[in-house]
Amino acid sequence: MNTIAKSRRFSPKISAIWLFGLTATVAAMAAATAGAQENPGVTAAPVLQIPLSARAAAMGSAHTGIAADASALEYNPAGLSGLQSHEFTLTHMKGFVDQTIEHAAFGLPLPFAGLIGNGYSSLGLGVTMSRFGDIEVNRTRPDGSFLDTRTLKAGGDLVASFGYAERLAETPVETQKENYRVDHFIGVGGKWVRSTLAQDHSAAAYAADLGYLVKIPDAGFSFGLSALNMGGKMRFIEEADPLPMTFKGGFGYLVPLDMLESPPSQALLLAADGDYLYFERQWHVNLGVEYSAMRNYFVRLGYQVHRDIAGLTVGFGARWRGFGVDYAWALTEAMGDLHRVGLSWRFGKVEVRTREEQRRPFIESMPEQEGLKELEEKTPEDIPSRPRRPSPEKRRPSAPGWIY
Numbered sequence: 001m002n003t004i005a006k007s008r009r010f011s012p013k014i015s016a017i018w019l020f021g022l023t024a025t026v027a028a029m030a031a032a033t034a035g036a037q038e039n040p041g042v043t044a045a046p047v048l049q050i051p052l053s054a055r056a057a058a059m060g061s062a063h064t065g066i067a068a069d070a071s072a073l074e075y076n077p078a079g080l081s082g083l084q085s086h087e088f089t090l091t092h093m094k095g096f097v098d099q100t101i102e103h104a105a106f107g108l109p110l111p112f113a114g115l116i117g118n119g120y121s122s123l124g125l126g127v128t129m130s131r132f133g134d135i136e137v138n139r140t141r142p143d144g145s146f147l148d149t150r151t152l153k154a155g156g157d158l159v160a161s162f163g164y165a166e167r168l169a170e171t172p173v174e175t176q177k178e179n180y181r182v183d184h185f186i187g188v189g190g191k192w193v194r195s196t197l198a199q200d201h202s203a204a205a206y207a208a209d210l211g212y213l214v215k216i217p218d219a220g221f222s223f224g225l226s227a228l229n230m231g232g233k234m235r236f237i238e239e240a241d242p243l244p245m246t247f248k249g250g251f252g253y254l255v256p257l258d259m260l261e262s263p264p265s266q267a268l269l270l271a272a273d274g275d276y277l278y279f280e281r282q283w284h285v286n287l288g289v290e291y292s293a294m295r296n297y298f299v300r301l302g303y304q305v306h307r308d309i310a311g312l313t314v315g316f317g318a319r320w321r322g323f324g325v326d327y328a329w330a331l332t333e334a335m336g337d338l339h340r341v342g343l344s345w346r347f348g349k350v351e352v353r354t355r356e357e358q359r360r361p362f363i364e365s366m367p368e369q370e371g372l373k374e375l376e377e378k379t380p381e382d383i384p385s386r387p388r389r390p391s392p393e394k395r396r397p398s399a400p401g402w403i404y
Contacts, residue, residue, distance in 0.1 A: 043279050044203070044234035044241040045193045047130045047157040052091055052103040054342035058315025058328035059288025060302020062271035064250030065213070065224040069344075070107035073126045075248065076226040077163035077187030078211035080122040083109040085322070085346040093340045101130045109350045114166035120185065121166040128159040155197045163189035163209065173216075180218050187211040191229075193243065197236055207231030207243050220254035245278040250286075267292050288313075296320065300328070315340075322346045 053071035056063040063075040068082025070089050086108055093101040105126040114121035132155045139147040165187035173180045189209035196202045211226040226248045233240040250273035256264035273286040288302035298317040315328035324344040331337060 043244040043277075044205070045157055045159075045195050045229075045243055047101065047128060047159065047195075048193065048207075048229050049244050049246070049277075050093070050095075050101065050130075052093065052101065052128065052340075053089075054091055054315060054326035054328040054340040055290075055298075055300065055317055057330060057338075057340050058300035058302060058313050058317075058326070059271055059290055060273075060286040060304050060313050062250055062273040062286040062288035062302060064226055064248040064273045065222045066250070066252035066269065066271050067213075067224070070105035070124055070126070072107075072165075072187070072211075073105060073124045073161050073163045073189060073209075075228075076211040076213060076224045076250075077124070077189040077209050078165050078185040078213035078224065078226070080107060080124045080163055080165035080187055081120040081167060081185040081213070083107045083122045084349060085109065086348040087344060087346050089342060089344040091340060091342040093338065095338055099130065099132050101128065103128045111350060116166060116168060118167040118169060120183075122164070124161075124163040124165075124189075126159075126161040128157070128161075130157040132156060155195065157196075158194045159191055161189060161191035161209075163187055165211070178218070180216050183215045183217070185213040185215070187213070193234070195234060201236050203234035203236050205232045205234050205243055220256070221251070222253075223249075223251045225249050242279055244280070247276045247278065249274050263295065265294055298326075 051057040051061040051063075052074055053063070056067075056071055056075065061075075063071070065076075067075045067079030069079070070083070070087045072079030072082070087106070089103075089105045091101075091103040093103075095101065103126065105124065108123045108125075110121040110123060112121050113119055141147050165185055168184040168186045171182045171184070173182050187210070189211070191207050191209070192204065193207065194202060194204040207229045208231060209226065209228045210230075211224065213222065213224040215222045228246045228248065229243040230245050231243050233242045235241075250271065252269060252271045255268040255270065257266040257268060258264040269290040269292070271288045271290075273284075275284040275286065276282070277284070285305040286302065287305070288300065291299045296319040300313075300315045300317070302313040304311060304313070311330060311332040313328060313330045315326065317324060317326040322345060324342075324346070326340075326342040326344070328340040328342075329337065330340075
């Protein structure tokens with residue numbers, strides 16, 4: 001009975017239902033948005049395309065395959081499953097002219113087996129606010145003469161997002177030299193976006209995100225796919241523009257530099273992403289590298305290819321007793337220097353054993369089995385004498401299997 005409870009099993013039927021439902025959702029949303037575009041190449045809510053995480057931005061936004069914290073909401077919601085502690089992050093970005101962006105995110109690892117029953121369930125919440133400063137507008141009379149000058153807020157965005165992730169399955173891979181464990185994670189997310197232009201005009205829309213992540217911990221390899229900002233359109237006055245639907249794919253590879261310690265005290269993390277902006281019909285390539293020393297100090301470098309704001313990115317980070325600080329600097333041709341500062345706090349660590357817990361077999365939750373559990377905890381002297389049970393071959397088969 002204990003062997004069954006600890007085995008790494010999953011339900012192919014339930015997993016297939018999940019995958020079919022997600023695939024159907026992606027297809028339906030893609031078909032709906034494809035036929036709804038009124039201004040080809042033009043999308044609304046540009047804040048959804050701006051990297052917010054200071055760590056990810058310093059690595060050239062190559063984060064789809066390595067996201068494992070609260071910032072996974074922006075790149076791959078399946079990465080939320082990598083949370084081992086409660087995490088709260090704050091990020092401030094200073095952009096071109098008077099643009100500023102504030103972002104807050106909270107990640108919560110759940111001590112439950114998840115909907116599928118394979119553990120690592122997590123929840124993420126995020127809020128983003130952007131401002132574009134003020135503009136001056138000259139007003140005229142009906143005859144064309146000057147009336148006055150008004151100072152208006154140029155505009156801004158408000159984004160509220162959430163995400164959920166869990167482990168889809170765990171599969172073993174056997175080779176001639178070594179055996180590996182392959183973890184499959186899946187994530188879903190949603191967001192509400194509201195944009196304001198020239199203070200007097202606003203529009204709102206909803207969007208959905210999907211993510212898939214594969215990790216091979218013993219090999220230091222990970223791979224991720226995500227579909228972001230799938231949803232409706234924003235209509236200002238007469239024109240309607242879709243949200244910037246983006247498809248991402250990326251991988252990460254961890255190179256240990258200290259082979260004597262596990263996890264290594266020094267390591268090099270390599271990451272690469274490919275982004276496809278559906279309505280803009282553009283491909284972007286993001287490259288990043290992160291050097292870690294003593295598992296608490298980080299130096300990062302990245303480069304973005306084929307972006308209007310493409311260029312070199314650098315940054316650093318430090319961790320101390322659950323608190324962290326990250327900085328990123330991006331040099332771009334179109335927008336000049338971009339600076340990001342992030343603060344994070346990790347607390348309430350959830351043990352890996354709890355995160356990996358599988359859903360209990362149905363037989364262990366049956367009321368008549370509770371008495372047997374109590375007897376197993378007692379010593380032989382405490383157990384009263386009782387009639388001998390029949391041999392196993394004469395016993396009726398017990399209730400089988402797992403429930404989900």
